[in-house]
Amino acid sequence: MPARRRLSACRVLSIVVVGHRQFAYVSFLLLFALPLSGQGIRERIRAATPGTKVSDTQAADLTLTLGTASMRSIQQVIRTGGTIDKSHKVITATISTPEGSFVQVGQRVRSFPPESKSSMYQARVTGVSSSNGKTTVEATLSGQGIEGRVNYVVEIVVERGVFLCIPSEAIIEEGDRRIVYVPEKDGTYAPRKIETGFQGELYTQVLGGLGDGDQVVTFGSFFIDAEHKLKHANPDPGQ
Numbered sequence: 547m548p549a550r551r552r553l554s555a556c557r558v559l560s561i562v563v564v565g566h567r568q569f570a571y572v573s574f575l576l577l578f579a580l581p582l583s584g585q586g587i588r589e590r591i592r593a594a595t596p597g598t599k600v601s602d603t604q605a606a607d608l609t610l611t612l613g614t615a616s617m618r619s620i621q622q623v624i625r626t627g628g629t630i631d632k633s634h635k636v637i638t639a640t641i642s643t644p645e646g647s648f649v650q651v652g653q654r655v656r657s658f659p660p661e662s663k664s665s666m667y668q669a670r671v672t673g674v675s676s677s678n679g680k681t682t683v684e685a686t687l688s689g690q691g692i693e694g695r696v697n698y699v700v701e702i703v704v705e706r707g708v709f710l711c712i713p714s715e716a717i718i719e720e721g722d723r724r725i726v727y728v729p730e731k732d733g734t735y736a737p738r739k740i741e742t743g744f745q746g747e748l749y750t751q752v753l754g755g756l757g758d759g760d761q762v763v764t765f766g767s768f769f770i771d772a773e774h775k776l777k778h779a780n781p782d783p784g785q
Contacts, residue, residue, distance in 0.1 A: 610763055610765065610766040610770075611763070611764045611765040611766065612729065612761045612762065612763060612764065613712055613713040613716055613761070613762055613763075613764040614712075614759060614760070614761055614762075615710060615711070615712045615752055615756040615757065615758060615759065615760045615761075615762065616710070616711070616758055616759065617708050617709065617710055617711075617758065618708065618709070618711050618749055619705060619706075619707065619708050620705075620706045620707065620708075620709055620711055620744070620746035620749050620751060621703055621704070621705060621706070621746050621747050621748070622645070622648070622703075622704050622706050622744065622745075622746045622747065623701050623702065623703055623704075623747055624641060624643075624645045624646070624648070624649065624701070624702045624704055625699065625700070625701050625702075626639045626640065626641050626683075626699075626700050626702075627639060627697060627698070627699060627700065628640070628657075628683070628685070628697075628698050628700045629696050629697055629698070630687075630691050630695070630696060630697075630698055633690075634687075634690045634691035634692070634693065635686055635687050635690060635691065636672070636684055636685070636686050636687075637657055637669065637684070637685045637686075637687070637691075637698050637700060638682065638683070638684055639682075639683050639685065639698075639700045640680055640681070640682050640683070641680065641681040641682075641683065642679070642680050642681075645704070646676070646680065646681030646683075647676070647681065648704040648705075648706065649671060649674050649681055649683055649702055649704060650671065650674060650704075651671050651672060651673065651674055652670060652671060653670070653671045653702055653703060653704055653705075654668070654669075654670065654702075654703045655668070655669035655670060655671060655685040655700060655701065655702050655703070656668065656669070656700075656701040656703070657669050657685060657687065657698045657699060657700050657701065658698065658699055659691075659692055659695040659697065659698055659699075660697060660698075660699055661695065662692060662695065665692060667687045667688065667689060667691065667698075668687070668688045669685040669686055669687045669688060670685065670686055670688075671683055671684070671685055671702065672684050672685065672686045683700070683702065685700060685702070703747075706744065706746065709743070709751045709752075710751070710752045710756070710757075710758060711746070711749040711750055711751050711752055712726065712749065712750060712752055712756065712762050713748065713749060713750075713762075713764045714745055714746070714748060714749060714750045715764050715765065715767070716762040716763060716764045716767055717740075717742065717750060717767075718767060718768065718771050723739055724739065724740050724741070724742050725737050725738065725739055725740070725771070726738055726740055726755075726756070726762040726763070726767065727762065727763040727767050727770050727771065728756075728760060728761060728762055728763070729761055729763070735763060735770050737771070738755055738756070739755055740752055740753075740754060740755030740756055741753040741754035741755055
């Protein structure tokens with residue numbers, strides 16, 4: 547079970563979550579939205595040594611969730627388009643990317659007409675064939691499709707295998723760099739660059755920078771990162 551740190555709930559910071567990406571408006575309001583708790587403004591923005599750590603006190607208004615790097619099965623969704631047959635039961639789709647090699651008979655499929663995104667159908671892969679670098683897939687719906695709808699979006703859930711991975715929401719993307727925040731023994735949080743492989747629906751493969759059992763901040767990582775950047779942008783001249 548992920549460890550949770552429950553902190554003060556009397557202050558509010560806004561967050562918008564889109565998929566696994568977190569976005570927020572960061573300004574000096576963020577700095578003043580956090581309580582001083584007996585500290586002066588200078589203490590809150592003081593830069594630490596190179597490789598700045600973000601203290602627990604600085605994140606006092608957040609509910610932080612910690613995830614763990616561990617060996618897990620990663621599921622990935624392959625999305626493509628297809629057409630349904632006259633019986634409104636079987637959809638045929640073509641995948642022209644290398645991911646098509648992971649599709650197998652029996653895998654779960656979600657499908658819907660582009661004009662009716664709310665009409666989600668469950669299906670199973672019932673046929674797979676490959677030719678000239680392309681994979682042709684047949685998916686049979688559990689029910690009957692919508693009359694008059696020919697084109698369907700097809701989402702095939704494939705198992706990529708068991709890998710060392712972390713929750714995707716823990717990762718902060720900075721250009722071609724991937725950053726996570728890890729808890730330190732002194733109660734602070736330190737940024738760490740990691741190398742990643744493919745990204746699944748919930749988890750992302752880790753190729754370097756973390757070991758099995760290492761903890762990372764999941765929910766709350768964006769705000770810790772924002773505080774970290776504010777510190778470097780506003781160093782204490784008296785330090």
